[in-house]
Amino acid sequence: MQGIHLGNVVLGFVAFLFSLCVHEFAHAWTTERFGDDTGRYQGRITLDPRAHIDPIGSILFPLLGLIGGGFIFGWAKPVEVNPNRWKNKVVANIVVSAAGPISNLLLALGAVLLLKLLVVTGGVGRGDVLSMFSGHELANPQALLGLAEPVLIFLRMMIVVNLLLAVFNMLPIPPLDGSHILSSLLSVVSVPLMEAYESLRPYGFFIIILASLTGLLSQIYLPLMRFFLVLLFSLL
Template sequence: MPIELSLVQKIAVWAIPVIFAITVHEAAHGYAARALGDRTAQMLGRLSLNPIRHIDPVGTILVPGLLLLLGGFLFGWAKPVPVDYRNLKNPRRDMALVAAAGPLSNGLMAIGWGLLLKLALAVGSADGIWMGLRYMAVAGIIINLVLMVLNLLPLPPLDGGRVLTGLLPARAAYQYARLEPYGMFILLGLVLIPGLLSAIMFWPLAIAESVLYTLLGLNASSALMPGT
């Protein structure tokens, strides 16, 4: 049965998964942009997997830390990687591909953490370092799937909104993109209304978790975190 972790232990378990989930997400945008012709991120030193280059003190550390302390919906953000659409060969299509790279990276990281969880369970996660790695792996799965699903919501300026903008006909895309200045206020409203964002994300997140655990041959009980 999972034990109850102290605050220090929770921070130790969640810190690495949260930092890498957020920063690799941003780096993926930069790598995708470079592959499609825009080297802005590279020229500004942001084309890196070094978390220090992407950490936003508020979005990467303070907000996730407070949410973890308060037991709320865990999410965060890093400094956005700059992309100049004028350097892209097909701006509408390529911006959609650049946007999709972030959630895709979270999906791949969730699989990676799932493989670590599988290893920890196979070796023996009852105590010691393997128990810590088990909890860290579960945290990695959770935060990456949450960020993947959250960012795929079709709301500008989230990645899902930019992907949808690239898929819509030009006239509809232009009208839809005009929502972007208000997107963060809409998202903030969803966060502040108790239970609303969780309800919107419940089924997509449940399906993503089910697919991941089925793919890796794991069961739901292996994903139990302390206190659940």
């Protein structure tokens, strides 16, 4: 498949938007487990996109990335939390922050298991699955009553998008989820070290942009994505 296809853009956008909603839902649902119901009062414990989307981060940026065929980048409205209501602040901050990326890993795993089911039941061949991930045409495009290609494209996007969201958000750069985890760990090891790290938070966005422009960001997350892809595809 060469060039940009409208169908691929639509499938990719749906996969990305759904994955963002699950990510934010996981944060809101998990923080309530620790005694903070802020997310529920703000209507964030839902998969309804209207509760989570940011017009720029959830629509414009992802569509531009998909149309341009490049890096898919975007964000949803962050779930607000009230740490004062958490029963165990350190553990809660770590678990609540990790909930979003973990939900994305589970979505990626679910997509791989669906691919496995299709292969086992004979809906598609294992070669078709591998071909889609290597950018080649399907060996049997009429499989699944002619729906093999869009189904595999969607599942491929679900895997790639969710691994990207999981890996990217776990990076310890403010305001990403990984920064809250690292900050909580540092608060146990050394409060002054945690405070020094927290002083970088206002500059987090610029750090991300600089790391992206210099190629440092891709050098970090691409090997991690490859690791998870190999791990997931070992299940096929």
